[in-house]
Amino acid sequence: xxxxxxxxxxxxxxxxxxxxxxxxxxxxxxxxxxxxxxxxxxxxxxxxxxxxxxxxxxxxxxxxxxxxxxxxxxxxxxxxxxxxxxxxxxxxxxxxxxxxxxxxxxxxxxxxxxxxxxxxxxxxxxxxxxxxxxxxxxxxxxxxxxxxxxxxxxxxxxxxxxxxxxxxxxxxxxxxxxxxxxxxxxxxxxxxxxxxxxxxxxxxxxxxxxxxxxxxxxxxxxxxxxxxxxxxxxxxxxxxxx
Amino acid sequence: xxxxxxxxxxxxxxxxxxxxxxxxxxxxxxxxxxxxxxxxxxxxxxxxxxxxxxxxxxxxxxxxxxxxxxxxxxxxxxxxxxxxxxxxxxxxxxxxxxxxxxxxxxxxxxxxxxxxxxxxxxxxxxxxxxxxxxxxxxxxxxxxxxxxxxxxxxxxxxxxxxxxxxxxxxxxxxxxxxxxxxxxxxxxxxxxxxxxxxxxxxxxxxxxxxxxxxxxxxxxxxxxxxxxxxxxxxxxxxxxxxxxxxxxxxxxxxxxxx
Numbered sequence: 001x002x003x004x005x006x007x008x009x010x011x012x013x014x015x016x017x018x019x020x021x022x023x024x025x026x027x028x029x030x031x032x033x034x035x036x037x038x039x040x041x042x043x044x045x046x047x048x049x050x051x052x053x054x055x056x057x058x059x060x061x062x063x064x065x066x067x068x069x070x071x072x073x074x075x076x077x078x079x080x081x082x083x084x085x086x087x088x089x090x091x092x093x094x095x096x097x098x099x100x101x102x103x104x105x106x107x108x109x110x111x112x113x114x115x116x117x118x119x120x121x122x123x124x125x126x127x128x129x130x131x132x133x134x135x136x137x138x139x140x141x142x143x144x145x146x147x148x149x150x151x152x153x154x155x156x157x158x159x160x161x162x163x164x165x166x167x168x169x170x171x172x173x174x175x176x177x178x179x180x181x182x183x184x185x186x187x188x189x190x191x192x193x194x195x196x197x198x199x200x201x202x203x204x205x206x207x208x209x210x211x212x213x214x215x216x217x218x219x220x221x222x223x224x225x226x227x228x229x230x231x232x233x234x235x236x237x238x239x240x241x242x
Numbered sequence: 243x244x245x246x247x248x249x250x251x252x253x254x255x256x257x258x259x260x261x262x263x264x265x266x267x268x269x270x271x272x273x274x275x276x277x278x279x280x281x282x283x284x285x286x287x288x289x290x291x292x293x294x295x296x297x298x299x300x301x302x303x304x305x306x307x308x309x310x311x312x313x314x315x316x317x318x319x320x321x322x323x324x325x326x327x328x329x330x331x332x333x334x335x336x337x338x339x340x341x342x343x344x345x346x347x348x349x350x351x352x353x354x355x356x357x358x359x360x361x362x363x364x365x366x367x368x369x370x371x372x373x374x375x376x377x378x379x380x381x382x383x384x385x386x387x388x389x390x391x392x393x394x395x396x397x398x399x400x401x402x403x404x405x406x407x408x409x410x411x412x413x414x415x416x417x418x419x420x421x422x423x424x425x426x427x428x429x430x431x432x433x434x435x436x437x438x439x440x441x442x443x444x445x446x447x448x449x450x451x452x453x454x455x456x457x458x459x460x461x462x463x464x465x466x467x468x469x470x471x472x473x474x475x476x477x478x479x480x481x482x483x484x485x486x487x488x489x490x491x492x493x494x495x496x497x498x499x500x
Contacts, residue, residue: 049394069398071391078494079413091409092399120494 001025001176002046007055009041014201016041025060028170028177030187030194038202039180043146046178068137070147074129076121083117086136107135127158147179163190184231188224196234206234278463286463294452298471301434301448308369309430313377313423320381324411341375345433349440365437372433373426380422384415417495420487427479
Protein backbone atom coordinates (compact mmCIF):
# COMPACT_ATOMS: atom_id res chain seq x y z
CA UNK A 1 0.00 0.00 0.00
CA UNK A 2 2.63 2.51 1.09
CA UNK A 3 6.44 2.34 1.06
CA UNK A 4 8.58 4.99 2.70
CA UNK A 5 12.22 4.63 1.73
CA UNK A 6 15.08 6.55 3.40
CA UNK A 7 12.69 9.30 4.34
CA UNK A 8 14.21 12.34 6.05
CA UNK A 9 12.31 15.47 7.01
CA UNK A 10 14.07 18.59 8.17
CA UNK A 11 12.61 21.93 9.08
CA UNK A 12 15.17 24.24 10.69
CA UNK A 13 16.37 21.13 12.50
CA UNK A 14 16.05 17.45 11.56
CA UNK A 15 12.69 16.14 12.79
CA UNK A 16 12.37 12.72 11.25
CA UNK A 17 14.41 9.99 9.71
CA UNK A 18 15.93 8.26 8.10
CA UNK A 19 12.83 6.05 8.00
CA UNK A 20 12.36 2.85 6.03
CA UNK A 21 8.97 1.29 6.39
CA UNK A 22 6.35 -0.53 4.36
CA UNK A 23 2.69 -0.32 5.32
CA UNK A 24 0.74 -3.30 4.04
CA UNK A 25 -2.74 -3.02 2.61
CA UNK A 26 -5.62 -3.51 5.02
CA UNK A 27 -3.32 -3.39 8.04
CA UNK A 28 -3.84 -1.36 11.20
CA UNK A 29 -0.57 0.30 12.15
CA UNK A 30 -0.01 2.56 15.14
CA UNK A 31 2.87 4.98 15.52
CA UNK A 32 3.91 5.90 19.03
CA UNK A 33 6.68 8.00 20.47
CA UNK A 34 7.30 10.90 22.80
CA UNK A 35 6.32 14.47 21.96
CA UNK A 36 8.60 15.81 19.25
CA UNK A 37 9.40 12.36 17.87
CA UNK A 38 7.90 13.26 14.51
CA UNK A 39 4.74 11.10 14.71
CA UNK A 40 2.51 13.74 13.15
CA UNK A 41 5.18 14.58 10.58
CA UNK A 42 5.24 10.88 9.65
CA UNK A 43 1.49 10.95 9.07
CA UNK A 44 1.61 14.15 7.04
CA UNK A 45 4.39 12.75 4.87
CA UNK A 46 2.37 9.58 4.29
CA UNK A 47 -0.65 11.65 3.30
CA UNK A 48 1.32 13.89 0.97
CA UNK A 49 0.37 17.01 2.93
CA UNK A 50 4.06 17.82 3.28
CA UNK A 51 6.98 16.65 1.22
CA UNK A 52 10.09 14.90 2.44
CA UNK A 53 13.52 16.53 2.45
CA UNK A 54 14.96 13.37 0.96
CA UNK A 55 13.94 9.79 0.28
CA UNK A 56 10.94 8.47 -1.58
CA UNK A 57 7.34 7.55 -0.92
CA UNK A 58 5.67 5.12 -3.26
CA UNK A 59 2.26 3.55 -3.42
CA UNK A 60 0.99 0.17 -4.51
CA UNK A 61 0.70 0.06 -8.33
CA UNK A 62 1.99 3.65 -8.29
CA UNK A 63 -1.53 4.90 -7.60
CA UNK A 64 -1.95 7.27 -4.69
CA UNK A 65 -4.72 5.80 -2.54
CA UNK A 66 -7.81 7.77 -1.62
CA UNK A 67 -7.21 9.09 1.86
CA UNK A 68 -9.18 10.30 4.80
CA UNK A 69 -7.56 12.26 7.61
CA UNK A 70 -8.80 12.62 11.17
CA UNK A 71 -7.02 15.33 13.10
CA UNK A 72 -6.45 15.70 16.83
CA UNK A 73 -9.26 18.23 17.01
CA UNK A 74 -12.34 17.40 14.98
CA UNK A 75 -11.65 20.22 12.45
CA UNK A 76 -15.35 20.60 11.69
CA UNK A 77 -16.42 23.83 10.04
CA UNK A 78 -18.56 25.46 12.73
CA UNK A 79 -20.75 27.33 10.23
CA UNK A 80 -21.81 24.10 8.51
CA UNK A 81 -24.22 21.62 9.98
CA UNK A 82 -23.25 17.98 10.41
CA UNK A 83 -24.38 16.74 7.00
CA UNK A 84 -22.68 19.64 5.22
CA UNK A 85 -19.47 18.92 7.09
CA UNK A 86 -19.56 15.31 5.96
CA UNK A 87 -20.29 16.46 2.42
CA UNK A 88 -17.27 18.77 2.34
CA UNK A 89 -14.84 16.30 0.67
CA UNK A 90 -17.42 15.60 -2.06
CA UNK A 91 -17.87 19.34 -2.60
CA UNK A 92 -14.15 20.01 -2.78
CA UNK A 93 -13.60 17.18 -5.23
CA UNK A 94 -16.67 18.31 -7.19
CA UNK A 95 -18.53 15.07 -6.68
CA UNK A 96 -21.40 16.56 -4.81
CA UNK A 97 -24.50 14.75 -5.98
CA UNK A 98 -27.43 12.79 -4.63
CA UNK A 99 -25.22 9.73 -4.26
CA UNK A 100 -22.76 11.56 -2.04
CA UNK A 101 -25.65 12.87 0.08
CA UNK A 102 -26.91 9.33 0.48
CA UNK A 103 -23.42 8.12 1.40
CA UNK A 104 -23.05 10.91 3.94
CA UNK A 105 -26.36 10.00 5.57
CA UNK A 106 -25.32 6.34 5.65
CA UNK A 107 -22.00 7.16 7.25
CA UNK A 108 -23.64 9.34 9.86
CA UNK A 109 -25.91 6.43 10.67
CA UNK A 110 -22.93 4.09 10.90
CA UNK A 111 -21.13 6.32 13.38
CA UNK A 112 -24.28 6.59 15.48
CA UNK A 113 -25.35 10.11 14.54
CA UNK A 114 -28.63 9.44 12.82
CA UNK A 115 -30.95 12.36 13.46
CA UNK A 116 -28.08 14.80 14.02
CA UNK A 117 -27.72 15.74 10.35
CA UNK A 118 -28.94 19.29 10.84
CA UNK A 119 -27.17 19.95 14.13
CA UNK A 120 -24.28 22.37 14.22
CA UNK A 121 -20.90 21.35 15.69
CA UNK A 122 -21.42 23.54 18.77
CA UNK A 123 -24.46 21.40 19.63
CA UNK A 124 -22.39 18.19 19.70
CA UNK A 125 -20.23 16.61 22.39
CA UNK A 126 -16.50 16.03 21.83
CA UNK A 127 -17.13 12.37 21.01
CA UNK A 128 -19.90 13.20 18.55
CA UNK A 129 -17.70 15.75 16.81
CA UNK A 130 -15.01 13.11 16.39
CA UNK A 131 -17.59 10.72 14.95
CA UNK A 132 -18.56 13.34 12.36
CA UNK A 133 -14.88 13.77 11.58
CA UNK A 134 -14.51 10.00 11.03
CA UNK A 135 -17.64 9.93 8.84
CA UNK A 136 -16.20 12.80 6.78
CA UNK A 137 -12.88 10.98 6.39
CA UNK A 138 -14.66 7.81 5.24
CA UNK A 139 -17.40 9.23 3.05
CA UNK A 140 -15.43 9.14 -0.16
CA UNK A 141 -14.62 5.48 0.29
CA UNK A 142 -10.93 5.98 1.05
CA UNK A 143 -8.41 3.13 1.10
CA UNK A 144 -6.18 4.72 3.70
CA UNK A 145 -7.38 6.31 6.93
CA UNK A 146 -4.88 8.47 8.79
CA UNK A 147 -5.61 9.48 12.36
CA UNK A 148 -3.50 11.92 14.35
CA UNK A 149 -4.16 11.38 18.08
CA UNK A 150 -7.89 11.66 17.45
CA UNK A 151 -9.14 10.51 20.84
CA UNK A 152 -6.62 12.22 23.11
CA UNK A 153 -9.03 14.94 24.27
CA UNK A 154 -11.91 12.58 25.05
CA UNK A 155 -12.99 11.07 28.33
CA UNK A 156 -12.21 7.41 29.03
CA UNK A 157 -15.68 5.98 28.30
CA UNK A 158 -16.13 7.90 25.04
CA UNK A 159 -12.59 7.04 23.98
CA UNK A 160 -13.15 3.29 24.53
CA UNK A 161 -16.39 3.36 22.57
CA UNK A 162 -14.76 5.20 19.68
CA UNK A 163 -11.81 2.80 19.67
CA UNK A 164 -14.18 -0.14 19.24
CA UNK A 165 -16.12 1.72 16.55
CA UNK A 166 -12.88 2.45 14.71
CA UNK A 167 -11.92 -1.24 14.83
CA UNK A 168 -15.33 -2.12 13.46
CA UNK A 169 -14.94 0.39 10.61
CA UNK A 170 -11.48 -0.96 9.79
CA UNK A 171 -12.66 -4.56 9.76
CA UNK A 172 -15.79 -4.03 7.70
CA UNK A 173 -14.35 -1.63 5.11
CA UNK A 174 -11.07 -3.37 4.24
CA UNK A 175 -9.09 -0.17 4.70
CA UNK A 176 -5.56 0.52 5.86
CA UNK A 177 -5.27 2.53 9.06
CA UNK A 178 -2.30 4.60 10.18
CA UNK A 179 -2.93 5.70 13.73
CA UNK A 180 -0.75 8.12 15.68
CA UNK A 181 -1.05 8.03 19.45
CA UNK A 182 0.99 8.69 22.56
CA UNK A 183 -0.78 5.90 24.43
CA UNK A 184 0.97 2.51 24.43
CA UNK A 185 -2.12 0.66 25.65
CA UNK A 186 -4.27 2.23 22.94
CA UNK A 187 -1.72 1.30 20.29
CA UNK A 188 -1.51 -2.32 21.43
CA UNK A 189 -5.27 -2.62 21.83
CA UNK A 190 -6.07 -1.29 18.36
CA UNK A 191 -3.24 -2.34 16.11
CA UNK A 192 -1.76 -5.28 14.31
CA UNK A 193 1.56 -3.53 14.31
CA UNK A 194 3.15 -0.78 16.42
CA UNK A 195 6.02 1.39 15.24
CA UNK A 196 7.95 3.17 17.99
CA UNK A 197 9.76 6.38 17.09
CA UNK A 198 12.70 7.76 19.04
CA UNK A 199 12.68 11.33 20.28
CA UNK A 200 13.60 13.84 17.59
CA UNK A 201 14.80 13.32 15.00
CA UNK A 202 12.49 10.31 15.02
CA UNK A 203 13.88 7.03 13.81
CA UNK A 204 12.25 3.63 14.19
CA UNK A 205 13.22 2.12 17.53
CA UNK A 206 10.91 -0.84 17.33
CA UNK A 207 8.54 -2.33 14.77
CA UNK A 208 6.40 -4.78 16.68
CA UNK A 209 3.75 -7.11 15.27
CA UNK A 210 1.03 -7.39 17.87
CA UNK A 211 -0.04 -10.87 18.77
CA UNK A 212 -3.75 -10.78 19.19
CA UNK A 213 -5.38 -14.13 19.76
CA UNK A 214 -8.47 -13.04 21.53
CA UNK A 215 -10.74 -10.33 20.27
CA UNK A 216 -12.83 -9.86 23.38
CA UNK A 217 -11.09 -9.30 26.64
CA UNK A 218 -7.73 -8.86 24.91
CA UNK A 219 -6.73 -6.23 27.44
CA UNK A 220 -6.87 -8.74 30.27
CA UNK A 221 -4.60 -11.25 28.57
CA UNK A 222 -0.95 -11.76 29.43
CA UNK A 223 -0.04 -11.12 25.74
CA UNK A 224 -1.54 -7.67 25.95
CA UNK A 225 0.19 -6.83 29.22
CA UNK A 226 3.58 -8.14 28.14
CA UNK A 227 3.45 -6.24 24.85
CA UNK A 228 2.47 -3.00 26.60
CA UNK A 229 5.30 -3.56 29.09
CA UNK A 230 7.78 -4.26 26.30
CA UNK A 231 6.90 -1.06 24.41
CA UNK A 232 6.84 1.02 27.57
CA UNK A 233 10.31 -0.21 28.48
CA UNK A 234 11.61 0.80 25.07
CA UNK A 235 10.24 4.27 25.54
CA UNK A 236 11.58 4.47 29.09
CA UNK A 237 15.01 3.52 27.84
CA UNK A 238 14.70 6.37 25.41
CA UNK A 239 14.46 8.53 28.48
CA UNK A 240 10.87 9.56 28.04
CA UNK A 241 7.94 8.83 30.28
CA UNK A 242 4.67 8.57 28.44
CA UNK B 243 -35.06 39.09 36.63
CA UNK B 244 -31.44 39.96 35.82
CA UNK B 245 -32.48 40.37 32.17
CA UNK B 246 -35.01 43.06 33.10
CA UNK B 247 -32.57 44.58 35.55
CA UNK B 248 -30.12 45.24 32.73
CA UNK B 249 -32.79 47.48 31.14
CA UNK B 250 -34.30 48.95 34.30
CA UNK B 251 -31.05 49.92 36.06
CA UNK B 252 -29.62 52.20 33.34
CA UNK B 253 -33.08 53.65 32.55
CA UNK B 254 -33.65 54.47 36.21
CA UNK B 255 -30.20 56.04 36.55
CA UNK B 256 -30.77 58.07 33.42
CA UNK B 257 -34.17 59.29 34.63
CA UNK B 258 -32.76 60.29 38.02
CA UNK B 259 -29.94 62.22 36.31
CA UNK B 260 -32.46 64.03 34.08
CA UNK B 261 -34.62 64.98 37.07
CA UNK B 262 -31.52 66.22 38.96
CA UNK B 263 -30.43 68.19 35.91
CA UNK B 264 -33.91 69.77 35.57
CA UNK B 265 -34.04 70.81 39.23
CA UNK B 266 -30.46 72.07 39.36
CA UNK B 267 -31.06 74.30 36.33
CA UNK B 268 -34.33 75.67 37.82
CA UNK B 269 -32.96 76.10 41.37
CA UNK B 270 -29.76 77.81 40.24
CA UNK B 271 -31.57 79.84 37.57
CA UNK B 272 -28.96 78.88 34.97
CA UNK B 273 -29.55 80.91 31.79
CA UNK B 274 -30.88 79.06 28.74
CA UNK B 275 -27.82 80.04 26.66
CA UNK B 276 -25.50 78.31 29.18
CA UNK B 277 -27.33 75.12 30.10
CA UNK B 278 -30.96 74.47 29.16
CA UNK B 279 -33.06 72.11 31.26
CA UNK B 280 -34.07 68.75 29.72
CA UNK B 281 -37.61 70.07 29.30
CA UNK B 282 -36.25 72.99 27.22
CA UNK B 283 -34.28 70.57 25.05
CA UNK B 284 -37.38 68.45 24.43
CA UNK B 285 -39.36 71.60 23.57
CA UNK B 286 -36.64 72.66 21.13
CA UNK B 287 -36.59 69.20 19.60
CA UNK B 288 -40.35 69.34 19.02
CA UNK B 289 -40.19 72.89 17.72
CA UNK B 290 -37.34 72.22 15.29
CA UNK B 291 -38.11 68.62 14.44
CA UNK B 292 -38.42 69.24 10.69
CA UNK B 293 -34.98 70.89 10.46
CA UNK B 294 -33.34 68.45 12.79
CA UNK B 295 -34.81 65.25 11.37
CA UNK B 296 -34.04 66.21 7.78
CA UNK B 297 -30.45 66.96 8.86
CA UNK B 298 -30.30 63.68 10.76
CA UNK B 299 -31.44 61.90 7.61
CA UNK B 300 -28.63 63.55 5.59
CA UNK B 301 -26.05 62.53 8.20
CA UNK B 302 -27.49 59.01 8.33
CA UNK B 303 -27.40 58.67 4.55
CA UNK B 304 -23.74 59.72 4.30
CA UNK B 305 -22.83 57.55 7.30
CA UNK B 306 -24.40 54.45 5.79
CA UNK B 307 -22.90 55.10 2.38
CA UNK B 308 -19.43 55.66 3.88
CA UNK B 309 -19.82 52.51 5.97
CA UNK B 310 -20.85 50.47 2.95
CA UNK B 311 -17.98 51.74 0.77
CA UNK B 312 -15.43 51.38 3.59
CA UNK B 313 -16.55 47.84 4.47
CA UNK B 314 -16.68 46.64 0.86
CA UNK B 315 -13.28 48.10 0.06
CA UNK B 316 -11.74 46.75 3.26
CA UNK B 317 -13.07 43.21 2.71
CA UNK B 318 -11.96 43.28 -0.90
CA UNK B 319 -8.46 44.36 0.12
CA UNK B 320 -8.26 41.78 2.90
CA UNK B 321 -9.15 39.08 0.35
CA UNK B 322 -6.51 40.48 -1.99
CA UNK B 323 -3.95 40.42 0.85
CA UNK B 324 -4.74 36.76 1.51
CA UNK B 325 -3.96 35.93 -2.11
CA UNK B 326 -0.73 37.88 -2.42
CA UNK B 327 1.79 38.71 0.27
CA UNK B 328 3.40 41.29 -2.03
CA UNK B 329 0.10 43.14 -2.42
CA UNK B 330 -0.32 43.12 1.36
CA UNK B 331 3.21 44.39 1.97
CA UNK B 332 2.67 47.12 -0.61
CA UNK B 333 -0.78 48.36 0.39
CA UNK B 334 -1.12 47.73 4.13
CA UNK B 335 1.34 50.52 5.13
CA UNK B 336 -0.67 52.98 3.01
CA UNK B 337 -3.84 51.94 4.84
CA UNK B 338 -2.03 52.51 8.16
CA UNK B 339 -0.96 55.98 7.00
CA UNK B 340 -4.61 56.85 6.29
CA UNK B 341 -5.60 55.44 9.67
CA UNK B 342 -3.11 57.50 11.68
CA UNK B 343 -3.60 60.77 9.78
CA UNK B 344 -6.18 62.94 11.57
CA UNK B 345 -9.18 63.45 9.32
CA UNK B 346 -9.30 67.18 10.12
CA UNK B 347 -5.78 67.53 8.74
CA UNK B 348 -6.64 66.16 5.32
CA UNK B 349 -10.15 67.60 5.09
CA UNK B 350 -9.12 70.88 3.44
CA UNK B 351 -7.13 68.97 0.85
CA UNK B 352 -10.00 66.64 -0.01
CA UNK B 353 -12.35 69.60 -0.18
CA UNK B 354 -10.07 71.37 -2.67
CA UNK B 355 -9.77 68.22 -4.77
CA UNK B 356 -13.49 67.51 -5.01
CA UNK B 357 -14.42 71.19 -5.23
CA UNK B 358 -16.18 73.41 -2.72
CA UNK B 359 -19.48 72.83 -4.48
CA UNK B 360 -19.21 69.12 -3.80
CA UNK B 361 -18.73 69.23 -0.04
CA UNK B 362 -20.93 66.17 0.38
CA UNK B 363 -18.45 64.10 -1.63
CA UNK B 364 -15.63 65.37 0.54
CA UNK B 365 -17.58 64.35 3.66
CA UNK B 366 -18.24 60.95 2.17
CA UNK B 367 -14.56 60.40 1.35
CA UNK B 368 -13.43 61.54 4.79
CA UNK B 369 -15.97 59.39 6.61
CA UNK B 370 -14.96 56.42 4.45
CA UNK B 371 -11.30 56.92 5.35
CA UNK B 372 -12.16 56.99 9.07
CA UNK B 373 -14.39 53.90 8.89
CA UNK B 374 -12.17 51.81 6.64
CA UNK B 375 -9.35 50.55 8.85
CA UNK B 376 -11.15 48.53 11.57
CA UNK B 377 -12.83 46.33 8.95
CA UNK B 378 -9.58 45.89 7.03
CA UNK B 379 -7.56 45.00 10.15
CA UNK B 380 -10.20 42.57 11.44
CA UNK B 381 -10.89 40.93 8.08
CA UNK B 382 -7.18 40.53 7.48
CA UNK B 383 -6.71 38.99 10.92
CA UNK B 384 -9.73 36.69 10.48
CA UNK B 385 -8.61 35.35 7.12
CA UNK B 386 -5.14 34.70 8.52
CA UNK B 387 -6.42 33.04 11.68
CA UNK B 388 -7.75 29.93 9.95
CA UNK B 389 -6.63 26.83 11.83
CA UNK B 390 -3.65 25.07 10.20
CA UNK B 391 -5.44 21.70 10.35
CA UNK B 392 -8.39 23.13 8.43
CA UNK B 393 -6.03 24.32 5.72
CA UNK B 394 -4.50 20.83 5.63
CA UNK B 395 -7.96 19.29 5.37
CA UNK B 396 -8.67 21.44 2.32
CA UNK B 397 -5.25 20.57 0.85
CA UNK B 398 -5.96 16.87 1.32
CA UNK B 399 -8.99 17.14 -0.96
CA UNK B 400 -7.16 19.30 -3.47
CA UNK B 401 -9.12 22.49 -2.81
CA UNK B 402 -8.28 25.36 -5.15
CA UNK B 403 -7.77 28.97 -4.12
CA UNK B 404 -11.35 29.93 -4.82
CA UNK B 405 -12.77 26.99 -2.85
CA UNK B 406 -10.42 27.72 0.03
CA UNK B 407 -11.44 31.37 0.01
CA UNK B 408 -15.20 30.91 -0.25
CA UNK B 409 -15.65 27.73 1.78
CA UNK B 410 -13.03 28.33 4.47
CA UNK B 411 -11.35 31.70 4.80
CA UNK B 412 -14.30 34.06 4.35
CA UNK B 413 -16.73 32.11 6.58
CA UNK B 414 -13.99 31.74 9.19
CA UNK B 415 -13.30 35.49 9.07
CA UNK B 416 -16.98 36.48 9.35
CA UNK B 417 -17.02 37.01 13.15
CA UNK B 418 -13.85 39.10 12.84
CA UNK B 419 -15.31 41.14 9.97
CA UNK B 420 -18.53 41.79 11.88
CA UNK B 421 -16.55 42.91 14.94
CA UNK B 422 -14.68 45.34 12.69
CA UNK B 423 -17.99 46.54 11.27
CA UNK B 424 -19.38 47.25 14.73
CA UNK B 425 -16.44 49.57 15.36
CA UNK B 426 -16.59 50.93 11.86
CA UNK B 427 -20.26 51.95 11.94
CA UNK B 428 -19.62 54.21 14.94
CA UNK B 429 -16.54 55.63 13.26
CA UNK B 430 -18.55 56.27 10.09
CA UNK B 431 -20.90 58.48 12.08
CA UNK B 432 -18.06 60.21 13.91
CA UNK B 433 -16.21 60.65 10.61
CA UNK B 434 -19.29 62.10 8.94
CA UNK B 435 -19.90 64.58 11.75
CA UNK B 436 -16.24 65.63 11.99
CA UNK B 437 -16.06 65.97 8.21
CA UNK B 438 -19.27 68.03 8.23
CA UNK B 439 -17.70 70.31 10.82
CA UNK B 440 -14.53 70.75 8.83
CA UNK B 441 -15.65 70.52 5.23
CA UNK B 442 -19.36 70.94 5.24
CA UNK B 443 -20.12 74.18 6.99
CA UNK B 444 -22.44 76.29 4.93
CA UNK B 445 -22.94 73.80 2.14
CA UNK B 446 -23.83 70.61 3.94
CA UNK B 447 -26.97 70.50 6.03
CA UNK B 448 -26.17 67.51 8.21
CA UNK B 449 -26.53 67.46 11.98
CA UNK B 450 -23.04 68.91 12.49
CA UNK B 451 -24.12 72.00 10.59
CA UNK B 452 -27.20 72.31 12.80
CA UNK B 453 -24.91 72.15 15.85
CA UNK B 454 -22.64 74.88 14.47
CA UNK B 455 -25.64 76.99 13.51
CA UNK B 456 -27.27 76.59 16.94
CA UNK B 457 -23.96 77.36 18.67
CA UNK B 458 -23.48 80.53 16.66
CA UNK B 459 -26.98 81.66 17.64
CA UNK B 460 -26.48 80.61 21.28
CA UNK B 461 -29.51 78.33 20.83
CA UNK B 462 -28.06 75.79 23.23
CA UNK B 463 -31.34 73.90 23.60
CA UNK B 464 -31.34 73.21 19.84
CA UNK B 465 -27.66 72.30 20.02
CA UNK B 466 -28.48 69.71 22.69
CA UNK B 467 -31.43 68.48 20.65
CA UNK B 468 -29.13 67.89 17.67
CA UNK B 469 -26.65 66.14 19.96
CA UNK B 470 -29.39 63.86 21.27
CA UNK B 471 -30.34 62.93 17.73
CA UNK B 472 -26.68 62.11 17.01
CA UNK B 473 -26.51 59.85 20.05
CA UNK B 474 -29.76 58.12 19.08
CA UNK B 475 -28.41 57.68 15.55
CA UNK B 476 -25.18 56.17 16.88
CA UNK B 477 -27.01 53.74 19.17
CA UNK B 478 -29.42 52.78 16.39
CA UNK B 479 -26.58 52.03 13.96
CA UNK B 480 -24.66 50.01 16.53
CA UNK B 481 -27.76 47.98 17.39
CA UNK B 482 -28.47 47.45 13.70
CA UNK B 483 -25.03 45.92 13.07
CA UNK B 484 -25.26 43.92 16.31
CA UNK B 485 -28.60 42.53 15.13
CA UNK B 486 -27.18 41.64 11.70
CA UNK B 487 -24.23 40.00 13.45
CA UNK B 488 -26.59 37.96 15.59
CA UNK B 489 -28.62 36.91 12.54
CA UNK B 490 -25.53 35.71 10.70
CA UNK B 491 -23.75 34.01 13.60
CA UNK B 492 -26.65 32.90 15.76
CA UNK B 493 -26.57 29.24 14.85
CA UNK B 494 -22.90 28.49 15.01
CA UNK B 495 -20.74 31.07 16.74
CA UNK B 496 -20.21 30.99 20.48
CA UNK B 497 -20.54 34.77 20.77
CA UNK B 498 -24.15 34.64 19.52
CA UNK B 499 -25.36 31.64 21.49
CA UNK B 500 -27.07 32.51 24.74
